Amino acid sequence: MPIKNLLTKPIETMLAQAAAAELYAAHLYQHIGNQMQFQGWFGAQKFFLAESSSERGHYQRLVDFANQRGSWLPVPAVPAIDETVGSLGDALQVAYDTEVQLGQDYEAWHEECRCPTTRQFLLSYLEEQRTSVGEISDLISRLERCGTDKGAMLTFDQELGA
Numbered sequence: 093m094p095i096k097n098l099l100t101k102p103i104e105t106m107l108a109q110a111a112a113a114e115l116y117a118a119h120l121y122q123h124i125g126n127q128m129q130f131q132g133w134f135g136a137q138k139f140f141l142a143e144s145s146s147e148r149g150h151y152q153r154l155v156d157f158a159n160q161r162g163s164w165l166p167v168p169a170v171p172a173i174d175e176t177v178g179s180l181g182d183a184l185q186v187a188y189d190t191e192v193q194l195g196q197d198y199e200a201w202h203e204e205c206r207c208p209t210t211r212q213f214l215l216s217y218l219e220e221q222r223t224s225v226g227e228i229s230d231l232i233s234r235l236e237r238c239g240t241d242k243g244a245m246l247t248f249d250q251e252l253g254a
C-alpha cells in the first residue's frame with residue numbers, strides 16, 4: 093500500500109507559513125547577534141546566536157511533522173536583513189515584538205486548524221511562544237532596572253551570555 097499524504101492542502105500551506113516564520117526568526121536573531129557583537133555586547137551576542145539555532149530547531153520540527161504525515165515542506169527564501177540595531181534594548185524589543193507576533197500567528201493557525209493531530213502538535217508551539225515572550229519580557233524589565241548605569245548593563249550582558 094503506498095504512503096498517503098495525511099495533510100490537507102490548507103494544513104500544508106499553514107505549516108509552510110509557520111516554517112518560513114521560524115526560519116526568518118533564525119535569520120533575524122543571527123543578524124541581531126552580529127549587531128550585538130559589533131557593539132561589544134558579547135553576552136547578548138551569545139544569547140541571540142543560541143536563539144537563532146533554537147529557531148532553526150523549530151523549523152526542523154515542522155519539517156519532521158510534515159514528513160511523519162506523508163508530506164514535506166519547502167525551504168523558503170528568507171528576506172535579507174541589513175538594518176542596524178541601535179542598542180541592547182532595541183535588540184530585546186525586536187525579539188519581543190517578533191515572538192508576540194509569532195505567538196498570535198500560532199494562536200490563529202491553531203484556531204483555524206480542524207485536524208486533531210495537527211492541533212495537538214501546534215500546542216507545543218503555543219507553549220514555546222508563551223515561554224519565550226515571558227523570558228524576553230523579564231529581560232526587558234531587568235535591563236530597565238539598569239537605567240543608564242554602564243556597569244549594571246555590563247553585568248546584565250554577562251548574565252545574558254551565562
Ligand SMILES: [Fe+2]
Binds near residue numbers: 117146150
Ligand atoms: Fe520559534
